[in-house]
Amino acid sequence: MSAVLDRPGDHLHDHDHGHPHGWRRWLFATNHKDIGTMYLLFSFTMLMVGGVLALAIRAELFQPGLQFVNPEMFNQFTTMHGLIMVFGAIMPAFVGFANWMIPLQIGAADMAFARMNNLSFWLLIPAALMLVGSFFMPGGAPAAGWTLYAPLTLQMGPSMDSSIFAIHLMGASSIMGSINIIVTVLNMRAPGMTLMKMPLFCWTWLITAYLLIAVMPVLAGAITMTLTDRHFGTSFFNPAGGGDPVMYQHIFWFFGHPEVYIMILPAFGIVSAIVPTFARKRLFGYTSMVYATASIAILSFIVWAHHMFTTGMPVTGQLFFMYATMLIAVPTGVKIFNWVATMWRGSMSFETPMLWAVGFIFVFTIGGFTGLILAMAPIDIQLQDTYYVVAHFHYVLVAGSLFAMFGGVYYWGPKWTGVMYSETRGKIHFWGSLIFFNITFFPMHFLGLAGMPRRYADYPMQFADFNMLVSIGGFGFGFMQVYFFLFVVLPMMRRQGEKAPQNPWEGAEGLEWELPSPAPWHTFESPPKLDASATRVIG
Amino acid sequence: MNTKRTNNMAGQRRPVTASRIARTLLVLGASMATPWALAVNSLPGGPAVNQIDLHPPASAIAADIQWLHVVMMVICVVIFIAVFGVMFYSMLKHRKSLGYKAANFHESVGVEIAWTVVPFIIVIGMGAMATRSVVAMKDTSNADLTIKATGYQWKWGYDYLKGEGEGIKFLSTLDLAQREMSNAGKPQGDNYLLKVDNPLVVPVDRKVRIVTTANDVIHAWMVPALGVKQDAIPGFVRDTWFRADKTGDFYGQCAELCGKEHAYMPIHVKVLSHGDYAKWVEGKLKEAAAAADDPSKQWQLDELVARGEKVYAANCAVCHRPDGKGAGPIKPLDGAAVVLDAEKAKQIAVLLNGQNNGAMPSWKQLSDTELAAVITYTKNHWSNKTGQLVQPSDVVAARK
Numbered sequence: 001m002s003a004v005l006d007r008p009g010d011h012l013h014d015h016d017h018g019h020p021h022g023w024r025r026w027l028f029a030t031n032h033k034d035i036g037t038m039y040l041l042f043s044f045t046m047l048m049v050g051g052v053l054a055l056a057i058r059a060e061l062f063q064p065g066l067q068f069v070n071p072e073m074f075n076q077f078t079t080m081h082g083l084i085m086v087f088g089a090i091m092p093a094f095v096g097f098a099n100w101m102i103p104l105q106i107g108a109a110d111m112a113f114a115r116m117n118n119l120s121f122w123l124l125i126p127a128a129l130m131l132v133g134s135f136f137m138p139g140g141a142p143a144a145g146w147t148l149y150a151p152l153t154l155q156m157g158p159s160m161d162s163s164i165f166a167i168h169l170m171g172a173s174s175i176m177g178s179i180n181i182i183v184t185v186l187n188m189r190a191p192g193m194t195l196m197k198m199p200l201f202c203w204t205w206l207i208t209a210y211l212l213i214a215v216m217p218v219l220a221g222a223i224t225m226t227l228t229d230r231h232f233g234t235s236f237f238n239p240a241g242g243g244d245p246v247m248y249q250h251i252f253w254f255f256g257h258p259e260v261y262i263m264i265l266p267a268f269g270i271v272s273a274i275v276p277t278f279a280r281k282r283l284f285g286y287t288s289m290v291y292a293t294a295s296i297a298i299l300s301f302i303v304w305a306h307h308m309f310t311t312g313m314p315v316t317g318q319l320f321f322m323y324a325t326m327l328i329a330v331p332t333g334v335k336i337f338n339w340v341a342t343m344w345r346g347s348m349s350f351e352t353p354m355l356w357a358v359g360f361i362f363v364f365t366i367g368g369f370t371g372l373i374l375a376m377a378p379i380d381i382q383l384q385d386t387y388y389v390v391a392h393f394h395y396v397l398v399a400g401s402l403f404a405m406f407g408g409v410y411y412w413g414p415k416w417t418g419v420m421y422s423e424t425r426g427k428i429h430f431w432g433s434l435i436f437f438n439i440t441f442f443p444m445h446f447l448g449l450a451g452m453p454r455r456y457a458d459y460p461m462q463f464a465d466f467n468m469l470v471s472i473g474g475f476g477f478g479f480m481q482v483y484f485f486l487f488v489v490l491p492m493m494r495r496q497g498e499k500a501p502q503n504p505w506e507g508a509e510g511l512e513w514e515l516p517s518p519a520p521w522h523t524f525e526s527p528p529k530l531d532a533s534a535t536r537v538i539g
Numbered sequence: 540m541n542t543k544r545t546n547n548m549a550g551q552r553r554p555v556t557a558s559r560i561a562r563t564l565l566v567l568g569a570s571m572a573t574p575w576a577l578a579v580n581s582l583p584g585g586p587a588v589n590q591i592d593l594h595p596p597a598s599a600i601a602a603d604i605q606w607l608h609v610v611m612m613v614i615c616v617v618i619f620i621a622v623f624g625v626m627f628y629s630m631l632k633h634r635k636s637l638g639y640k641a642a643n644f645h646e647s648v649g650v651e652i653a654w655t656v657v658p659f660i661i662v663i664g665m666g667a668m669a670t671r672s673v674v675a676m677k678d679t680s681n682a683d684l685t686i687k688a689t690g691y692q693w694k695w696g697y698d699y700l701k702g703e704g705e706g707i708k709f710l711s712t713l714d715l716a717q718r719e720m721s722n723a724g725k726p727q728g729d730n731y732l733l734k735v736d737n738p739l740v741v742p743v744d745r746k747v748r749i750v751t752t753a754n755d756v757i758h759a760w761m762v763p764a765l766g767v768k769q770d771a772i773p774g775f776v777r778d779t780w781f782r783a784d785k786t787g788d789f790y791g792q793c794a795e796l797c798g799k800e801h802a803y804m805p806i807h808v809k810v811l812s813h814g815d816y817a818k819w820v821e822g823k824l825k826e827a828a829a830a831a832d833d834p835s836k837q838w839q840l841d842e843l844v845a846r847g848e849k850v851y852a853a854n855c856a857v858c859h860r861p862d863g864k865g866a867g868p869i870k871p872l873d874g875a876a877v878v879l880d881a882e883k884a885k886q887i888a889v890l891l892n893g894q895n896n897g898a899m900p901s902w903k904q905l906s907d908t909e910l911a912a913v914i915t916y917t918k919n920h921w922s923n924k925t926g927q928l929v930q931p932s933d934v935v936a937a938r939k
Contacts, residue, residue: 064731065724072799072867139868145796151773152756152798155896239774245757246772280635282645288655310759310794311770312751312777315677319670326662333658334651340626341650347641348634358630362623369615376611376665378604378672381768382593385759385794450590451763453794456802458721461579461731462586 019521027122030114031521032099035121037416039096040409042124044485046088047402049132051478053081058474064461074457075143076135082146083163086263087170088128090401094266095120095177097408098205100416102181104512104519105199107190107528107537112183113176120176127169134159134166145455147256150237150248153226160230164223171216178209178216185209190511192530196290199510200283203290204269207297211258211265214301219255222248246311253304261300263397265293267404268335271357273510274411275339278354279346280507285338292331292338299328309377310384318377325375332368336361351505352426356407359434360400367395370445385455388448394441406433406484414500417492418518425487432480439473509535582729584764585790594764597789597810598781601766603672610668614661676766679780682748684741690751690758690771690793692900693800693857697739700750704820707827711737712853713803715861721803733790736853738807741783742816748780754904755897759795762808770795783810800857832908834931840919843928847916850909854902863921868898873921883929886914887937903938907931 020028029035057077060068069077099117103110111117134141139157142148153160185206189198225236226248235241237248268289276283283289305313305321313321339361348354370392374380383389406429414420443466452463459467491497503513511530514537515523529539581587584597596602633639684702688695691710699707714734720726728734741747751760751771761768762781768791769779783789791806811819838846852861855872859865863873872878877885890910893901902910911931918925 063724064721064726066721067724070799070867071802075796075799075801143799149757149796152796155756155798155898239772242774244774246775279633279641281641281643284645285647285651287646288651310768311772312779315674318673318677319666322669322673323663323666326666327659329662330655330658334655336622337654340622340629342645343626344629344633345639345642345644346629346633347639348630349636350630358626361626365619365622369619372615372662372665373608373611376607376669378600378669378676378766379608379611381676382601382604382608382763382766384768446589446591449593450586451594451761451791452586453761453792453802455796456792458726458732458802460582460586460733461726461729462581462588462590464579465589 029118029121030110032103032111032114032117033416033519033521035111035117036096036099036101038121039092039099042121042128043089043091043093043096044489046084046092046128047481048485050081050084050089051481053077053084055475055478057081058471060457061459061467062471063468064459064464066458069457071457072143073140075145075455076141078455079143079145080131080135080141083131083142083167085397086146086259087167088124088131090263090397091170091174092124093405094205094208094263094401095174097201097266097270097405097412098177098181101412101512102184102202102205103188104415104515104523105202105510106185106188106193107511107524107530108184108188109522109525111180112188113180116176117180120173120180123169123173123176127166127173130162130166130169134162137162147249147252148223148226149252150226150229150243150245151239154230154238161227164227167223168220171220174212175216178212181205181209182213190524190527190530190534192532193511193534196287197534199269200272200286200289200293201266201269204265204272204293207293208262208265211262211297211300215255215258215262218251219259222251222255225251246308249308249311250305253307254301256307257304258297258300260393260396261296263401265296267360267401268293270404270408270411271339271360274353274357274407275342275361277411277505277508278351278357279343279348281342281346283338284341284344285334288334289338292334295331296328299324299331303328306375306377306380309380322375322377326372329368329372329375336365336368347507349506351410352421352423352430353407353411353505355427355430356403356410359430360403360407363399363403363434363437364396367392367400370395383448385453386448387444387452387454390454391441391444391448394444398441399437403433406430409489411505412512413492414504415512415515415517415519417495418500419492419495419497420500420504421488421492421497425483429480429484429488432483433477436473436476436480440470440477441473443469443473509533511535511537578727579731580729582733582790584788585730585733596766597764597783597785597787598766599784600672600676600781601764603675604766607669607672611665614665618661676779679748679778681746682780683745685748685750686739686741687750687752687776688739688760688771690753690755690760690797690804691904692755692798692897693793693804694854695739695758695760695804695806696754696904697737702745703742703817704823707820707823709737710853711735711739711807712857713805715852715856718803718857730790732802733792733805733807735805735807738788738809740809740811740816740819742813743783743786743810744813746780746782748778750776750778752776755900756797757795758793758797758804760791760806761794762789762791762806764789765808767791768794783808786810786812786815803857832906832931834907834935836908837930837932838908838911838915838928840915840926840928843912843915844919846908847912847914848920850905850913851916854905855913863917863923870899872917873923878917878923879925881925881927883914883918883927883933884937886917887929887934890914891934891937907934907938910934 137159142156142160142163144152228234229238235243237243303325306325447466500517528537531538593605685700687698694712696710751769753771753773758771765781767781789808793804858869865871890902893899908931911929911934914929918927
């Protein structure tokens, strides 16, 4: 890896010759850029692992009847696909972006706690090995769904325990990463970089980091109680001993709902950086963007039970959670309107990052609307645990988080690697992904309305045609990501391509564009002096 | 191409090859498609072929839900078109390539307040529309008929608790042939995976309260056409209700992940006219009286084995397979030590209490005679020839 990533130009910029080389550079990494790179490569690897599982699911569902796997294996695939994508792919990828970009954007020399940063990355490796390795344990991987509902978790084999430990580790890693981000943002901004001048990506990550610190311990509590129910005779969630399985769901979703915003708020930050650049116009409503992000974060703590309408809540509970959930549409709408207003009467061009950002706004909004429809308790009771829900959350997590991250890779990739990506290849990747994404997930709305339950290894034949279409789309989407790695990421990592200028984007503003491309190993070693808008270094 | 290059050998061969490939593809495609594409029709009360909307409602609640969904769709599509109309207009007109110069504005307090307040009013309006339905769906009072639906891994048990038919109880299991077709990868029939041995029978136009609970893990009882979905939670009871406004068959499936056979525990509700329902109740009660077993009766080996075969097919064959060989983590019964053991209390204890954390569930809900019969059957079938006889009285003793 180091042979690929070592920057030939490093020594030109580096006056510090004491830093480790070879494998030590990565194992003992304390440099935010190296750690950010490792996070991004790790999460892409996990994206591929989770993607292979998704394709195994789609292969089985290509036709009705069981062709490839038995139902038990199928449940293991759906469970591990969810866990790997949430904890292995999306969350670490955003931490990778934060590591790379936050110090560059606020004019800091590095993250506040460089060694903790190293630990928070390297904890992910044993966690991932335990999680993926659970397939090879007796009884196979956990098969209780990524939500790990009790009491089904009590029937799982030893792999359940290793997965619980893996999630503990990933949670610890996330909390350390969050502490690091909060301290960095609050304490290490260059003089003149006031909070309200900070790029929105830093803002969204600051708020996300608080969410993580608030809810990861809640998840840790829930799965620890599951662990003691399994082995130490407690009955927190085990009805046989007087425990309450619904209590598990309350605790899980008290984590789980803020978690979905943890996975989308940084995406909002990336899109808020890309849209103004390619509209060549300042972000509309910066202040309201910050307030909207904070409102979404606060509201996310009082809506969790909308995942549980079918558990049989009292009327007042249903009404409260229905109205509270619908309120989230307001700040989310503000964000969409602000992006559209930023584009309005701009001077737009559509390079690959902008395509991803516009694609994000368009497709994420579809996911937002289905979320609004699902927030209506009566409709939710009809659609809960059907493919409609699967369609909804893939619209916000794939077309939302993942699309924004692809946009981010194309946008900041030249700064990271010093070379430009191929615009043609970027466009092929975008259009291929967008089309296959919709072929995969749009028909799922129909399947859900028609009542096809999720997590089914086999289904009535009336659902066959849409399932076949969905599977074809899924494989297409998978191949587009392999294409992305082979033809966009690898060439950039190998420094193949046109040399990137310091600022490849005509309309880009911000401190990261005040640095040469690729960004040297050490940046802003002494605090830069900033202009009034805190977007330029003036000395 | 071949008309121009008739002298070229490759040119002559190409059309042949091409047509052969085309034919092969056609046959391949047809062979892939025929097993179901030609065979399946819409199932009234269940899914329609390529259905793209909610089921045609068969209750007032389901009709309400459908109406709400239509209204929501209309509002969302209108907003969607408005917002993205503006965005795409801007993307077409405000382009650098068209020489458009960027404007300079970046905030407007009035506009920002407007697009906060207006959506707020819209979502509150949406919530208000749904409130009446939320309240109506939770009102399970004054039911004409109360039925308990118990989720088991992996079947449903129905107990008629109150109202006409009180005292009727039965299990509803997926038809075994469906599971075999699924395993073989050769599905057939319009009611594939939806066919059960005993449907839940209810009268039309009566308020039916369904009380749900579960025996092992969480399941969910859902019938889309009736607008009903309620989790069945072990250790707790929850309820929901429906009033079917037409007779007919309505189908649903378990909607909460409950283990490996999650996809194989459908729900079939048969709605009958009042007269037909009364007849069904009468028949069912008579049948129950006739079938009531005296647990002190002493049985002969062959009649107990014959009875046990039926119990096995209805309850055990799903996991342990009809040939008793088990599958994957499910233990075989054919040649199993606990089955062959001369100490019959061991096998009785397994059936009454379950083992392996419920991977083998408890079967104590079966009658003493059924348990005795199925144990005797397993001890005297396949290669198991123990000659042992377990009488219902043995089970009665073990239950104490």
